[in-house]
Amino acid sequence: MSTPTTKLSVNLNKIALIRNSREGSYPDLVHHGEICLEAGADGLTVHPRPDQRHIRPGDVFDLGALVAERPGIEFNIEGNPHAAPLGNYPGFMELVRQARPHQCTLVPDSNDQLTSDHGFDLRQSADALRPLVEELHDLGIRVSLFMDPDLEQIERAQALGADRIELYTGPYAAAHKAHSSELETLLDDYRAATQHARKIGLGVNAGHDLNLDNLGEFLRIPGIDEVSIGHALTVDALSLGLAPAVKAYLDLCRHKTRR
Known part of the structure; x- marks a missing residue:
């Protein structure tokens, strides 16, 4: 039996960051x-x-x-659901209401964070998130919650009505890079989290600091529906080119190569 493949969603933030360093729209997103x-x-x-x-x-x-022109392709908007309007930024939820993506990944980051660095603590956040999850469902949008590999928290995500979780893989990536003795224990935690999520009916996405060196090993965990990768893929594109970089990640997602 062949191993199910994992979908690749390319995060374009870093290409936008390069564009924003000058006036105009170059590179064109x-x-x-x-x-x-x-x-x-x-x-x-x-x-x-x-x-x-x-x-x-x-x-x-x-x-x-762009995505709407291509059947079978999905658009994912992620971010802090409580982010308020600022200037011509209409607020996160209003932006999602207008754009109607296929998936909305809610992330507990603050405005001053450099990048997302932890999952939700739903013991504290569930009451505020519940009406937002319900509204997103009413709009026909799949809801994913950014989570640590914590079984209790994952159960809370299911009780809240999430469709998927996105496992925060920063600790795994750091341990892999450092050749840490904790790597196998972390992989066991992610494996257990994935198995438990799927057992209770949640889909499982993953993302943060995944790259060509560590993605293949992580995807030995069965049941990962999708990975979202931006920073590392953009860096690899500097040497490989953008299309070859995407294809290199796809090979790992489709289990054609291992690193």
Whole structure:
């Protein structure tokens, strides 16, 4: 029996960051999104923040329109659901209401965080998230919650009505890079979290600091539906080219190569 493949959603934030370092729209985000999709990516991800350090509201709509032209391709918007309006940023939930992505990944990051670095503690966050999850479902949007590999928290995500979780893989990536003795224990934790999530009816995504060196080993865990990768893929594109970088990640997601 063949091993199920994992879908690849390319996060375009870092390409937007390069564009924002100068005036104008170079590199063009939609063009690079097209390159990713032509190379075989299963979807595109954006993480708009109020400071618009990378993705801007207009990018969300432009990329949403690009994906809408391609049946079977998914658009994923991730971010802090409580992010309020700022300037021409309409607030996270309002942006999602207007853009109607296939999937919305809710992330517990604050406006001043450099990047997402932990999952939700649903003992504290569930009451505030519940009406937002319900609203997203009413809009026909799949809901994923950014989570640590904690079985109790994953059960709370299921009780809250999430469709999927996205496992925060930063600790795994750090341990892999350091050749840490904790690596196998961490992999066991992610494996147990994935198995438990699927047992109780949740889909499982994963993301953060996954790259060509560590992705293959992580995907030996069965049952990962999707990975969202941006920073490392953009860095690899500097030497490989964007389309070959996407294809290299796809080979790992499709279990054609191991690293």
